Amino acid sequence: MSKLRFAPMFVLLAAVGFNATLPVLGLTQSAYAADDADKAKVETVRPEIGTPLQAAQALMKEQKYKEALAKIAETDAVGDKTAYETYTIDRMRGAAAASAGDADLAAKSFQAVIASGRLAPADQAKIVKALGSLYYEAQNYPKAIEWLSRSLKESGRDPETRTLLVQSYYLSNDIPRATTELQADIAADEAAGRTPTEITLKLLISCALKSNDKAAYLTTLEKLNTYYPKKEYWADLINKVQSKPGFSDRLILDVYRLKAATVQLQTSTEFTDMAQLALLAGFPAEAKKTLEQGYQAGLLGSGPDAAKQKRLRDQATKAAADDLKTMAQSEASVASSKEGTGQINLGYALVTAGQFDKGLALMEDGLKKSGVKRSEDAKLHLGIAYQMAGQKDKAIQAFKSVQGTDGVADLARLWVMQVNHPVN
Template identity: 45%
Template sequence: MKRTPVFGALVCALWIAAFGATGAMAQGRGEGVRPEVGKPLQAAQALIKQRKGREAMAEIAKAEAVPSRTPYENDLIAQMKAAAASASGDHDATIRANEALLASGKVTGREALALVQGTAVAYYNKKDYASAAKWTQRYFKDGGNDPSMRSVLLQSYYLGGDCGAVNKMLASVSEEGGNGKKPGEDELQILANCHLKSKDTGGYVHALEKLVQYYPKKEYWTDLLNRVQKKPGFSDRLSLDVFRLKSVTGNLAGSPDYMEYAQLALQAGYPAEAKQIVEKAYAANVFSDTTKEAERQKRLKALITKELEDQQKARDQVVKEAEAGKDGTDLVKVGVNLVYEGQAEKGVALAEKGIKKGGLKRPEDAKLQLGEAMVQNGQRAKGVQVLKTVGGTDGTADLARLWVLYAQRS
């Protein structure tokens, strides 16, 4: 997990603006700074803008050496020291200067907020994450609204080992994004890593699901699919369903995956789906007449074509026999095949009739397969409705949930 970027430059910019505002208010009150104090402080201010904190400290020392300084001159020197310490990257000096100024009660409003922010960042950069979290909380409590500080707070919790605080902070992120607000990818990554760090597999998978929901990158899907398959009790018979998800999320690894996927679909009795896979492989140049496996790929294509033709020729008789059968197994298979052939309305009606008829060996599998086919073939919203009814503890419910995430995000 990467630490959040250093925000010293931002804090320096806030301090320079605050220093200018202080000088303007002082002139308005009739307060002045003698040239022997003001000139080195102006030089220091210019150096701070260039992020030359140590050189600025040398100029501040010149101002500090002037005898009989007024209280106002001392205040300006103290404030300039805080800005120079931040610019120099001296975190301890920044913390000392900022905390002293805040304790003095002589800075308020925007100046005080810059001090609190600078202190939080300094603690973070010196890896005192508990203190960084405390000061960042104070920053927001005092009215700060810099979104980057939310990352500082989350990172401080995570790097400090307080995953409970990370969970609590992100608890408002609901399935719809928490009050309509989309969670940040970095925030979800922190949440995922917290669960990984604490060996909470269920929590980690939940965080991955949110990542694929809002940021559906291939690598998140890869990790998620691997995790789901390694879940205790996950059934090997769901390999075809896993390949379906791999396909739609861009996780098929070349010719071997396409070949195995097509073969599994054909063996399961879904030649129409197998045909789609082969066509996709040729369109992507994964299958080609110029590859070493060209002949094998051609044989598979021919076998699929023949099986589909035979199935279509016998369809009327098969449907008749399925409707007269004692259970709905064959009706579901015929219906799902029709969905893959592009006859979604007719296919869904037959499959639903088969599910309703009952007697299925694995009814959750039937609903999962129907929902998958619908999502892939133009009936996404209705497919989601079917998938949300899928139960089971052997992987069917897990895969159905992933299909819902895919369908709703897509």
């Protein structure tokens, strides 16, 4: 997980007036105080302090921040500074240092500004947040945690501050605390009907990786892909499910079917492998369609394997045509059988050939019969058939009925995700 990046500090500081146009460097300034009588007071800075600070302000306007710091440093030689003069110097020095990229000096200056007690509450809240961000950028994560936590405590929930805080836990290698905080944020978002941020979910995945928690990784990856479906997330998710212990090799064709519906098949080998598996399973129309997609994608029909790919395509085309000729006879045969597997397979073949109504009816009737071989696979295929037919509600219902520990239920769960959150 790469380090998150946020707005440069000088942008944050400009929000509270720490920029080159800040009109505080005349020789008088009204100071913030707690009561009305104090608010009426006017405090001054002496010319030997005001003059270099005004010069520093002009240099900051020209983005000459190091030169501005040098001008501000001239005030260090002035003795017997008033509290207001010290506050004004620290405030300007903090702005210049932050803009110059000197996080340590900026942090030191702003802490002195806060300690002065002269800031309005709104300004102080912004500076506390800015301090947390400064320490974060300086990779001083213990200090970042201290100030970001204070910001959240004093100012309430702020998504950016909260993200920086959790990121600080993560980067300081406090993975258990980062995990706990991230899980709490996600739960709070979901309870409030908000979508957890992609950054939050990706950070939790990184925590699972660091903890070697494969179950947590998969759970969070599914959540990430649910809210932010992307091909790269799908590819990782399918790979993780397929590599789980106990995943059955008989489901490889179903893996290809899910890939085709999400990340899409990416290589000539994937297209030809899926087509061959579909032929072996008795679904030549599916094999033919897969190969046609490979040719349309420009991945088949050229190179050293072009002749072999053409033979496979010719085989699938002929088998699909022959299958159509015998389907009526096959339908009568499987309908009279007490066992529903043949009826389910024929129904799926009809669906892949575009005959949705007839195929789905056969599959539904077949599942009602006793003795169905691999009934959970049949339910998965019924869901896929419903999805191909555009019947999404029925597809989800079928997928949710699938059970098992050999990977079939995992694939069904991912199909529900695909139906509800298709890849853009």
